Amino acid sequence: MKTLLLLALAALAPGAWAGSGPKPVEIHDRLADASVPYQRVALTLDACSGRFDDDLIEFLIRNRIPATIFATKKWLLKNPQGVAIIKAHLDLFDVENHGENHIPAVIGRGKKVYGIPGEPDILHLRREVSEGAKAITDIIGVAPRWYRGATAEYDAPAVDEIGKMGYKIAGFSINADAGASLGRKAIVKRLQNVRSGDVIIAHMNKPASDSAEGLSVGLLELLHQRFVFVRLDQVDLTEVSGGK
């Protein structure tokens, strides 16, 4: 009876973890070195699969807002026009690794995060990370240093392996658009909670979503509050909860 109840509760838990072993974790990070005398924030934008949100990127270019883009090889190959715009603005955009095919960094047959199957074994994880990095080096021309797995959830063996491969895992502290599923007002509200040192996650691969509309309003408010936007190639992160 108790087991049944626990199973029922597990099924209702957020993250929709399907598999055996410990549940993977979402890694939460903030900017390291809180001693700077101004308000800092990092905007990170995932390009998982799908299209290029030109409204969002054009808004960032117009307002000179730097961002770190986490792109998959899959997205880079599918969006040559978006890639050309990003490459023309590498003064604003740092491009980092979101994997080859957008496979979550959890290892073991049958494991899934949010319904997306993870990796069957460690070799597949290595390939996802290294082929993603290679695509960025080849297509963008700069070698990535940061990794963010699909769904931003990781199990412990994946965290270890990504570290051994020489990449730092990029968590976040403000989830601005919940996978490009939130409406304009909800996104603005989430950005009103930003404090100095936060790392924002949002999406730039769903132009039909409200992400560009919500982020435009919310990010302008942060600019007016004199927040300085930093990119992950300029800073380090410190983990507040998750993988360690």
Ligand SMILES: [Zn+2]
């Ligand atoms: Zn993604």
